[in-house]
Amino acid sequence: MTSTVQAPRTPKAATRIGPAILALAMGGFGIGVTEFAMMGLLKEVELGLGISTPEAGHLISAYALGVVVGAPVLAAVGAKLPRKFLARGLMLFFSVANLSSFIAPDYASMLVSRFAAGLPHGAFFGVAAVIAASLVAPTKRGWAISMVMAGLTVANVVGVPFATWLGQAFGWRLLFVLVGVLGLVTLALIWRFVPFQQAHADASIRRELGALKRAQVWLAILIGIVGFGGFFATYTYISHTMTSVAGVPAALLPFVVALYGLGMVAGNIVGGRIADKSVMGTIYRVLPGIAVALVVYAVAVHWPWSAFVMVFVVGGAGSMLVPALQTRLLDASPDAPSLASSLNHAALNVANALGAFLGGVVIAWGWGYVAPALVGAVLAILGLMVALLSGLLERKKPLAP
Structure with a gap:
């Protein structure tokens, strides 16, 4: 990687990693x-x-749309800012937008506030991944990125269940107060602990948008959209599958979601480690692994205990892919790292919409609640085909160092 991603480290900075x-x-x-x-x-x-x-579902869609729009736009606009300043600004934006959801008086204003809350999502993860990668040796970039992503996966184990309980017990709007406070705490921690890094001397909106001219960037995005779509096709309908197919009582659904979250945590950590050994090798191996896991899940979900096991496995298999995809985008566009890295999260939100849509289609066709997992297996194989095409093109034209 060039100095746009791997910045020199002083002993003082090293102690703050x-x-x-x-x-x-x-x-x-x-x-x-x-x-x-x-x-x-x-x-x-x-x-x-x-x-x-x-209409309530549209509030979730509004957030996802905000992620897709905000990831490239805010990453490009913030290209000339020092990364620490950009991360702080994005987290302040995130906090204010969530607090505005707390006071939104009606549906229309809530739609706007949820869209606004999604805008900094991808750009924050993008700049956070670049900062984390710059703090460690090139051979540990995957690990550093996975540790940043660990916050998202741990949220599914601890934060989401707590926020759900808080909202059910004391009012759903308190979710946004909780998140707004978390954002402000993050802002303070970034201010205190993240080392200052000056923006690249040649940084500009045009330079960042130059990443969109590279075929390998688009192929990496497509791998995420298609290959990760299966993860969301399964996760979206997991409650229906567990109760209607596995016969799991509704009271145990928080346990099921926590199992999925634990799998995501484990998969994210393992994925970061193996991505440090080989980024494309990880992608080549994980995508067929996801396909196999989803096919086994479709069979195992007919019995509660095997369903519990495969929920953990599917969560882990899907999350193993994320650090490698994030690193691949950094490799594919080293001179526009913030934008390229943020596009991964835009891609994953498109994957969310794609997986949920296709899963809903096969359920509507009467194929049952196990069908989304089989759709997901097909999507994982299609993602592997895109990855193989990317690797073939790279052999003919290697990525720029």
């Missing part, structure tokens, strides 16, 4: 809570705003 990465991961934790806890509070949101279930 752990707290710096923890500060960035805290931002991921807050983002994870606001993104996923809404799904568990939809009924309360419907009653509170006097809206239908589809």
Whole structure:
């Protein structure tokens, strides 16, 4: 990697790697809570705003749309800012937007505030990944990125269940107060522990947008959209599958979600380690692994105990892919790292929409609640085909050093 990603480290900076990465991961934790806890509070949101279930679902879609729009736009606009300043600004934006959801008086204003809250999501993860990668040796970039992403995965184990309970017990709007406070705490931690890094001398919006001219960047994005779509096709309908197919009582669904989250934590850590050995090798191996896991899940889900095991496995298999995809985008566009890295999260949110849509289609066709997992297996194989094409093109035209 060039100096745009791997900055020189002083002894003082080296001693702050752990707290710096923890500060960035805290931002991921807050983002994870606001993104996923809404799904568990939809009924309360419907009653509170006097809206239908589809309308409540649009609030989640508005957030995802904000991620897709904000990731490239804010990363490009903030290209000339020192990365620490950009991370702080994005987290302040995130906190204010979530607090505005707390006071949003009606459905229309809530839609706007949820869209606004999604805007800094991808850009924050993008700049956080670049900062984390710059603090460690090139051989540990995957690990550093996975540690930042750990905040998002841990949120699914701890933060989301707590926020769901808080919203159900004391009012759903308190979710946004909780997330706003987490954002402000993150801002303070970044201020205190993340080392200052001056923006690249040639940084500009045009330079960042130059990443979009590279075929390998688009192929990496496509791998994420298609290959990761299967993860969301399964996760979106997990409650229906567990109760209707596995016969799991509804009271155990928080346990099921926590198992999925634990799998995500484990997969993220393992994925970061193996990505440091070979980025494309990891992608080549993980995608067929996801396909196999989803096929086994479709069979195992007919019995509660095997379903529990495969929920953990599927969560782990999907999350193993994320650090490698993040690192691949950094490699594919070393002179525009913030934008390239942020696009990974835009891609994953498109994957969320794609997986949920295709899963809903096969359920509507009457194929049953195990069908989304089989759709996901097909998507993982298609993602592998895109990855193989990317590798073939790289052999003909290696990435720029």
